[in-house]
Amino acid sequence: MNTFTATASGRLDKILASQLDVSRNQVEKLVKEGLVSVNDQTITKSSFKIKEGDSVSYIFKEAEKRVVPPIDFDVEILYEDEYLLVVNKPSGLVVHPAPSVKEPTLVDWLIHKGISLSTISGEERYGIVHRIDKETTGALVVAKDNKVHEALSLQLQDKSMGRYYLALIDCPLKDDIVVDKPIGRNTKNRLKMDVVPEGRNAKTAFVKLLTSPHNVELIAAKLFTGRTHQIRVHLNTLGRHILGDDLYGFKSKRDKISRVNLHAYLLYLVHPVSGERMEFVAPLFDDMKMYISKNFDQGEVDEKIDPHTLGSRFNNL
Structure with a gap:
């Protein structure tokens, strides 16, 4: 049996689908078969309302159990x-x-x-x-x-822990901007999220850094909430797309740009035991780093993404 603690209130099927990253239909099957319980009580209705802090348990049938593939990589x-x-x-x-x-x-x-x-x-x-x-x-x-x-x-x-992201987008932003629009599942495409009235609140700040001669812009983003695909969805509302993000509208062949050029560059937190404020810089991977070095002045890039000053660029937003 698998157990987790609910971090929000709402319908059982919606929260369990989000937790397991599966469809509501799959969750509904588990519930109907009596394989889900809340606070040790078996629940048979997908619409059952759970509260933040409730203990949710579920069982996958043997046929649905996942076999872990061989680990042939390092991180x-x-x-x-x-x-x-x-x-x-x-x-x-x-x-x-x-x-x-x-x-x-x-x-x-x-x-x-x-x-x-x-x-x-x-x-x-x-x-x-x-x-x-x-x-x-x-x-x-x-x-x-x-x-x-x-x-x-x-x-x-x-908000004492957070991340600053770097992204390459297909058209420069007009100005630094904060997007504050609710995000939920796209009703026509389950793979996508969208700005929807009944969605969960979502807020993102975007800051312009550098524009290349090809009109591609390097930007920084700060999340105030943590919704699925949040940066990508909020950029889409501005008519902008991250290079490689063909799910949300970037037009390119995968053989040219193979993945979404979005990178969680700077992580800050307070150490839970020592109380020390800590920052961690995650180096860019070769594909994104190579694109930047070919299309931007590296000295200007280093200045703009300096970890000591990057956060201050959001102070006026």
Whole structure:
């Protein structure tokens, strides 16, 4: 049996689908078969309302259990102590397992490495405090025990932990801007998210950094909330798209730009045990780094993305 603690209130099927990264139909089957319980009480209605802090348990049938594929890759560790670690996630790596995920995930790699991990989010999400989309790269913190996990989750809520992202977009922004629009599942395409009236609140700040001769712009982004595809969806509302993001409208062949050029560059947090404010810079991966070096002046880039001053660019937003 797998168990996790609900971090929000709402319908059981909606929250469980989000937790497992599966469709509502799959969740409905689990519920109807009596394989889901809330606070140790079996629930048979998908519309059952759960509250923040409720304990949700579920069982996958044997046929649906996931077999972990061989781990044939490594992940760069930017920092590690006995309480947490920070990794630089590569593109193409899913963060945590789900029934629909066939390839090895970051959680699989962590377990393979024998790293002690928190269990507060259930065994699919061992240690995972916050996530990054499969194609997005960059800094991600992992908790090694439940107390550290809880402390870091609180920091996400009070904004004492956060990340600054770098992205390459297909058309320059008119100005630095904050987008504050609710995000939910796209009603016509389950793979996409969209700005919808009934969605969860979502807020992103965008700052212009440099424009290339080809009209591609390097921008920085700061998240005030953590919705799926948030940066990509909010850019789409501005008529802008990240290079490689053909899901949301970037027009290019995959053989030219193979993935979404979005990178969680700078992670800041307060160490849950020592109380020290810490910052971690995740180096860009070769594909994004090479594109930038070919299309921008490297000296100007280094100045604009200097970790000591990047955060100050958002002060007036």
